[in-house]
Amino acid sequence: xxxxxxxxxxxxxxxxxxxxxxxxxxxxxxxxxxxxxxxxxxxxxxxxxxxxxxxxxxxxxxxxxxxxxxxxxxxxxxxxxxxxxxxxxxxxxxxxxxxxxxxxxxxxxxxxxxxxxxxxxxxxxxxxxxxxxxxxxxxxxxxxxxxxxxxxxxxxxxxxxxxxxxxxxxxxxxxxxxxxxxxxxxxxxxxxxxxxxxxxxxxxxxxxxxxxxxxxxxxxxxxxxxxxxxxxx
DNA sequence: GCGACAG
DNA sequence: ATCTTGTCGC
Numbered sequence: 373x374x375x376x377x378x379x380x381x382x383x384x385x386x387x388x389x390x391x392x393x394x395x396x397x398x399x400x401x402x403x404x405x406x407x408x409x410x411x412x413x414x415x416x417x418x419x420x421x422x423x424x425x426x427x428x429x430x431x432x433x434x435x436x437x438x439x440x441x442x443x444x445x446x447x448x449x450x451x452x453x454x455x456x457x458x459x460x461x462x463x464x465x466x467x468x469x470x471x472x473x474x475x476x477x478x479x480x481x482x483x484x485x486x487x488x489x490x491x492x493x494x495x496x497x498x499x500x501x502x503x504x505x506x507x508x509x510x511x512x513x514x515x516x517x518x519x520x521x522x523x524x525x526x527x528x529x530x531x532x533x534x535x536x537x538x539x540x541x542x543x544x545x546x547x548x549x550x551x552x553x554x555x556x557x558x559x560x561x562x563x564x565x566x567x568x569x570x571x572x573x574x575x576x577x578x579x580x581x582x583x584x585x586x587x588x589x590x591x592x593x594x595x596x597x598x599x600x601x602x603x604x605x
Numbered sequence: 606g607c608g609a610c611a612g
Numbered sequence: 613a614t615c616t617t618g619t620c621g622c
Contacts, residue, residue: 415614416614418614419612420614454611455610456609457611459611463613484612485611496611496612510611513612515609515610515611517611548622549621595614
């Protein structure tokens with residue numbers, strides 16, 4: 373997809389660098405005290421067109437009982453294409469709309485994408501965390517930047533990922549025979565705690581943390597019903 | 606110049 | 613990120 377001429381990448385890079393100075397990599401809450409964990413995911417009615425309609429879902433789980441405590445959705449027309457390292461400019465607007473609808477305040481937000489495992493430390497999880505000042509963690513299904521050694525093929529094997537000699541996150545195999553997840557802090561949390569919280573949010577033998585898994589599944593249903601409704605009218 | 610590149 | 617069925621490895 374061509375990037376429109378009216379998007380000034382240099383300006384967006386400057387904004388990312390400015391926002392990155394606000395990232396806090398210290399724990400705002402001890403990982404053992406975390407109880408309410410949110411999962412954030414986004415989909416689109418049509419990924420091949422611009423503009424398109426973005427849809428966000430945020431779930432909130434009690435991580436001790438894996439009970440769903442809250443679930444909210446939001447829809448928003450978006451006119452920004454997917455450009456690697458600028459994902460937040462496409463997906464954050466609709467996420468913030470869903471965020472406003474939450475009735476309870478989660479301790480941590482797990483977001484589908486990178487945190488500081490990003491060239492300018494501003495993956496979508498960090499961007500969300502800085503803008504809202506919430507505790508956030510990036511949970512990505514594939515790599516954006518950084519090199520890592522392949523974790524052994526057993527549940528919860530992990531390898532550190534360094535960028536510029538700095539520990540930025542971990543490649544974590546959350547399931548045997550599954551590709552690792554790329555976990556990094558978004559904001560207001562340390563690298564180690566980010567991994568601890570994400571792992572503690574995994575139910576049974578699923579690959580993804582339950583809040584994200586449920587948000588993703590719920591979005592599939594929501595989108596299907598939305599397209600059905602649009603087709604009728 | 607070439608390849609890599611979250612969702 | 614969407615669409616889709618069977619199939620393979622625990």
